[in-house]
Amino acid sequence: MKAAVVRAFGEPLVIEERPDPEPGPGQVRVAVEASGLCHTDIHAAHGDWPVKPRPPFVPGHEGVGLVEKLGDGVTHLAVGQRVAVPWLGWACGRCEHCLTGWETLCEQQVNTGYGCDGGYAEKMLAWADFAQPVPEGITAVDAAPLTCAGVTTYKALKVAGVRPAQLVAVSGIGGLGHLAVQYAKIAGAQVAAIDVTDDKLELAAELGADIVIDARKDDVGTALKQHGGAHAAIALAVDTASFEAVNSGLRRGGRLVMVALPAHGTVRVPVFDTVLNGTSVIGSIVGTRQDLAEVFRLHAAGLTRVIHETRPLTAVNDCIGEVLRGEVRARIVFDLGAGR
């Protein structure tokens, strides 16, 4: 099977021929149909974060495909079933976080495409308990971006506690942002979309954004305050200054939810304004299996649109360049060919 491998941080990925991986107890082998390119995979390949993966590794945590082989003890999945393999590859199920519905905070978790090989491959392994069945009627290319971009932004809006008629600022209309706009609309919010390219701002309007703010021209804080300030701001742009900009546009009591993970990201939060205005800064990491099941249910009900461009895995290095230059409409999905 073919896999795209990070051999060293910052170097182009290498397409390698590897033997099909053998599922261990509790695991399944998945023949990958589609695999999304999340900006996190670029951070992984560049070694951007304090906790680093260990090359050689296969990135990718939006892999969707068909179960091909069951490891010992797997009884709830069937060969031929479509599953998604998210960032949360495994969690212990026993710790305080796992037992209180916060498995995404489990300290023993294993992350797909980071702590173990991921979805940039024709075949991948998944722990059966964390491989999410994809409901009938959802294509693999739609399911892929939902598996991280979808679940992450859906969860961020839950964490923000968004209610109908509130103003939600979505900063960064990329893979994550194009879905965040839609979840905020589903929650009944008014949405202000912020980006730095015309295409992304147009896409946001097409997907239901009520207000668009061009961060190249407008002061984001002032623009949001003209609408009374945001009840919640979801920071999805890979740029630390954008966090500060959107934080300055919160209304009193508003919440900034940090989601993007720029390299060496450190944000200045003014103490006086935060205290006097009673605002909050919250971090949000992906979502649980239940959150992903809800994301799939919304999509199966026809409530979300996934914007994707499909590419062959061999184009991976060009695709990374396109994402970094902001040229991708929303999400690139690699077509791995299984299932046809």
Ligand code: NAD
């Ligand atoms: P992306 O590259 O598809 O989207 C980023 C968007 O931000 C682009 O549309 C870009 O034009 C826009 N942008 C750039 N500078 C901006 C600025 N100053 N103001 C407003 N917009 C600006 O990336 P993505 O895949 O959507 O991921 C975004 C970030 O979220 C990455 O850092 C990724 O690692 C992180 N992430 C976090 C989680 C989590 O669980 N917390 C999950 C997935 C991804």
Ligand code: ZN
């Ligand atoms: Zn991701």
Ligand code: ZN
């Ligand atoms: Zn745990």
